[in-house]
Amino acid sequence: MEELKGAISLIGYGLAAIGPGVGIGIIAGNAVQAMARQPEAAGMVRTTMFLGIAFTEALALIGFVLFFLA
Amino acid sequence: MDELILASGECDLTVTAVCAPEDVTELFEFREAVFSILGFPITRTVFLIVLAGVIAIALLYFGLRKRSTQPGKFQLSIESLMLFVRDEVAVGIIGPTGIRYFPYLMALFIFILIGNIFEITPFVNFPITSRMAIPLFLSLLTWVIFVVAGFKKNGISYLTGIIWPPGVPVFLKPLVGLIEFFSTFLVRPFSLAVRLFANLVAGHVMLTLLLLTAFISIVSIGEIGLAKGAFGIAWWALALAIFGFEMIVILLQAYIFTLLSAVYIDTSVNVEH
Secondary structure (H helix, E strand, O other), X not given: OOOOOOOHHHHHHHXXXXXXXXXXXXXXXXXXXXXXXXXXXXHHHHHHHHHHHHHHHHHHHHHHHHHHHO | OOOOOEEOOOOOOXXXXXXXXXXXXXXXXXXXXXXXXOOEEEOHHHHHHHHHHHHHHHHHHHHXXXXXXXXXXXXXXXXXXXXXXXXXXXXXXXXXXXXXXXXXXXXXXXXXXXXXXOOOOOOOOOOHHHOOHHHHHHXXXXXXXXXXXXXXXXXXXXXXXXXXXXXXXXHHHHHHHXXXXXXXXXXXXXXXXXXXXXXXXXXXXXXXXXXXXHHHHHHOHHHHOHHHHHHHHHHHHHHHHHHHHHHHHHHHHHHHHHXXXXXXXXXXHOOOO
């Protein structure tokens, strides 16, 4: 049986990316829905969507940094 | 071709094309200087930072020098860039008082954009924002600006509004205040810097790996046979597609950094709503 190689921090980063991945999917999906229902509000929805994505992403970014630190 | 391109540990540059760095500290420090001017050591990164600054100043200066009422293509593109930052970001997010912060946001946007564009510039292929020092410095600048703006506008009630938030049940106030304090003063600048840094590092590494794999496969086509060598062309085509994707990332990250800076300034200036 071969030896298992690699850093466990890689798995940690993968786990940290699950939640933000789901969250960004929800945000982007709902934003598309809002834009389709109300195209005249598309600009505002887009800005808010980027903001929401940016805040959600922070968790994955912290995981990314911990992967470097570990 | 027994060796992987990124051989770690024992690395011989005559066998492998690229050596993996021993650890990741390379991303956080400057390498040895190429040359020095008046005792200041100039590395490739420092040179590119200065170049980005010069390009940004030159673009704005020559684009807006004439202020012709019938603008040419160059003046028009610079003006529409400025209008975008002013109307969508500065005034659009902060409100009418946001025009005060427009010069800072514009400088931030154009500097990050040019620094990012170095990633896909041929023969440079190195985004300066993929060294932690630059995004960290820019985000600390934003941090200083939004904290100073908050204290200047609201006085000490800016701080008490964060650590003793109104409209929250009293028994929850210490907890919410603590979380708000950490998220405002620590997580905000940190995530702002790391977002830009991580996106650019990921893109840079991805492009490097794909292009090198393609290059090595195509160069050693006589050694590994035509069937395997043809994969090199597929990698190369994929790398070109990633170039297109990176263009979007570059624009988006510059925009998001500027947008979030504006939002942070907005939350400390307009606390009422």
